[in-house]
Amino acid sequence: MPQESAELADFRAEAAGWLEANCPAEMRGERFHEDDICWGGRRWRFQSEAQRVWLTRMAERGWTAPRWPAAYGGGGLTRDEEKALREEMARIGARSPLQSFGLWMLGPALLKFGSEAQKLKHLPAIVRGEVRWCQGYSEPNAGSDLANVQTRAEDRGDHWLVNGSKIWTSYADQADAIFALVRTDREAPKHRGISFLLIDMASDGVTTRPIKLISGKSPFCETFFTDVRVPKENLVGELNRGWDIAKYLLTHEREMIGGGMRGLLGGRALGAVLADGGVLDDPIIRADAMRAEVDTLAFALTTERYKDQAEAGHGIGDASSMIKVMGTELNKRRYEIMMAACGSEATDWDGADALAPEWLRTKANSIEGGTSEVMLTIIARRILELPA
Secondary structure (H helix, E strand, C coil), X not given: CCCCCHHHHHHHHHHHHHHHHHCCHHHECCCCCHXXXXXXXXXXXXXXXXXXXXXXXHHHHCCCCCCCXXXXXXXXXXXXXXXXXXXXXXXXXXXXXCCCHHHHHHHHHHHHHCCHHHHHHHXXXXXCCCCCEEEECCECCEXXXXXXXXXXXXXXXXXXXXXXXXXEEECHHHCCEEEEEEECCCCCCCCCCEEEEEXXXXXXXXXXXXXXXXXXXXXXXXXXXXXXXXXXXHEECCCCEHHHHHHHHHHHHHHHHHHCHHHHHCCCCHXXXXXXXXXXXXXXXXXXXXXXXXXXXXXXXXXXXXXHHHHCCCCCCCHHHHHHHHHHHHHHXXXXXXXXXXXXXXXXXXXXXXXXXXXXXXXXXXXXXXXXXXXXXXXXXXXXCCCC
């Protein structure tokens, strides 16, 4: 590996010292439960004082969004500095201080397409975890055919009037605001008449209804808009050009889903579960586990390579489909191995460390953000350039 520059080494040392001094002991170590994730937002209730302190301290440095410009509350770090920061966090087992669709999806879209006023208003609040965002893309008849959205926004002079519904809106019942695709020109071809709108979930006419999943939890919701008034300044980018933003945001969503499933879901370390179960003497389980771990390391290196290419100005583009399908399928494999290894104990449903609900939840990984089948089609056509 190339030797670090003196400047990067100095930053690493400074970051390591700061993390040691400022990361509470309770915010270190392996995370097993989804309840340990901090989502932030106006209605968020911290699980502990340590969780609140950790978010506050990291946000003050802009390190909840290390790469974002300091002018918008971010850390202003380079790619190499961000990698060093993540490595030093991993070294002491520091948990992520904040998980956020605002950080993963809306923020990058605003940085590229938003007005200066929108950036100054929304990005610092995302960095500090003050506003929790959800995504309003899919509809009952616009899932894989996302450009077929029918939720409409009518121009009423001084505001937009929004009517329609969304489905599979993750955590909509707990979110403060939603970024949504809406149809603003019903006569234009379906990709051309879509706009990107920011909507306050507290607005009159917005309602949500949770959807109970096979895992027993209800992270997804139906979201309904009935004559919802939205300020004109909440339109992001150009009118009727929202599909451009949607495609850009989807690359970040797929990268997030593929590359961050374990952190997002509070997932378990495969090796730790198998070691606790005393099953590593089984040659079949041991071989399956080693293949999964090797593939996970290869996947991590591939993801870093694409991020480096993006930093060099080449973007990730369709490679996000590879990251998404590989990451989600790997996560499913990990849980299949754990279920097989734990035997009848894996069927426990109600215990504090119940594995079965988490295993069932992974089935959604290869559906949300674009099914594995759709991702493989994109890879075949756009990356491998195979005939249709």
